[in-house]
Amino acid sequence: MSAAAMLPIPDRDSEPYWAALASGRLELQQCLDCSHWTWPPRPICSFCQSENLSWQEVAGTGEVHSWVTTHNVYSAAFAQLVPYTTVLVRLDEQPDILIPGQFGSNIQLYQGLRVRARTQPLTDQIGELSWEADAR
Numbered sequence: 001m002s003a004a005a006m007l008p009i010p011d012r013d014s015e016p017y018w019a020a021l022a023s024g025r026l027e028l029q030q031c032l033d034c035s036h037w038t039w040p041p042r043p044i045c046s047f048c049q050s051e052n053l054s055w056q057e058v059a060g061t062g063e064v065h066s067w068v069t070t071h072n073v074y075s076a077a078f079a080q081l082v083p084y085t086t087v088l089v090r091l092d093e094q095p096d097i098l099i100p101g102q103f104g105s106n107i108q109l110y111q112g113l114r115v116r117a118r119t120q121p122l123t124d125q126i127g128e129l130s131w132e133a134d135a136r
């Protein structure tokens with residue numbers, strides 16, 4: 001699925017996330033004081049409230065926590081894409097990090113399915129994250 005018709009608007013906190021996806025990497029903020037990962041992008045650590053955060057590439061692997069398949073057209077920008085499935089993935093680096101993305105595999109979903117991140121540039125500064133079943 002390509003959401004090029006409806007691009008996100010990066011802000012001060014999320015711009016590095018979208019730019020990393022455009023460059024083919026999944027990066028999240030990691031606290032340099034307590035080592036916890038923070039999601040979604042924000043100016044302070046969600047665990048210790050430190051402002052000492054650094055963008056780091058993650059493995060891009062995890063397991064499906066939940067999902068929803070959209071059958072209705074809520075926006076004309078996505079009319080050609082329905083039905084599509086969005087999954088919430090529990091990241092391997094930290095189990096309380098749940099990252100949404102489109103599901104790109106054509107197999108039966110279940111909780112705990114191993115998945116791998118896939119990135120696709122939409123512009124020079126914005127990339128899209130999707131998840132596919134991890135064959136390994």
Ligand SMILES: [Zn+2]
Nearest residue numbers: 031034045048
């Ligand atoms: Zn912290």
